Amino acid sequence: MVVRYFINASDGAAGSVPEKVPDAVTPALDLDVEPGFPDPHREGVFPYGGLAWSQDSATDGRAWAAIGSGKVFDQLNGKQALTVELVLRAQSFSTDAVRPSRLFGLHAYSDLLERIDRFSLVVGGSIPSGRLGAYWNQQTPSEEDDRAGQWVVDLSTRQVVHLVVETSAPEVERVRLYVNGSHVPGEAGVAGVTPPSANEPLSLQANDALVLGNAFAGGASFQGVLHYAAVYDVALDEPRLAAHACALLASDDAPPEG
Known part of the structure; x- marks a missing residue:
């Protein structure tokens, strides 16, 4: 596991805007919260705490940190496989059209405030309603026809979402989505969706940023709650995905101490 953000209900009063989102994996990459008042704010009670974006989407509130040359860069740069694990509700x-909402991702720094997604999960914009998209390994500004995958999914209720990337797999299996532990088939033959190349490695830079709930440049939030986020430097297999989903459906907060 590379990073893990529980976003516990016990971290502060409901409705308050936290200063940081702590990483549970040492050495920690804690995220700074850059508010687009009043979002993102704490919401929920144990075991379902989270960060809520309550305003109209496409605002600037986000939690983020530059990855530097630390563990995220060391463990993910050059990788051909990884897993993103989220618990969220988004409505x-x-x-x-050219600026979909970002739920979670790694983003390139840009002096021009361009949105360059190293990898991310995106909804809205030009993506049809009821679909979730993914960007992978963008080295130039992400366009609406640059997505690596697209799936039919309902995020209006709390869901456990896994995005699994494995570029050594057959083409149709290189980017896979699971919701509550069940595989969701990708939409084949969709304009603007091209799977990663065979064995394509993720290419990061030290000034890239890990971001919750938005793009690094802002202006791409969603309306909903992000309860939990984690990244693994392996492609989790289906038994592990199912087990993780079962546990996270029961509780997305860290166990209380003591």
């Missing part, structure tokens, strides 16, 4: 998204 409203950006309607800007």
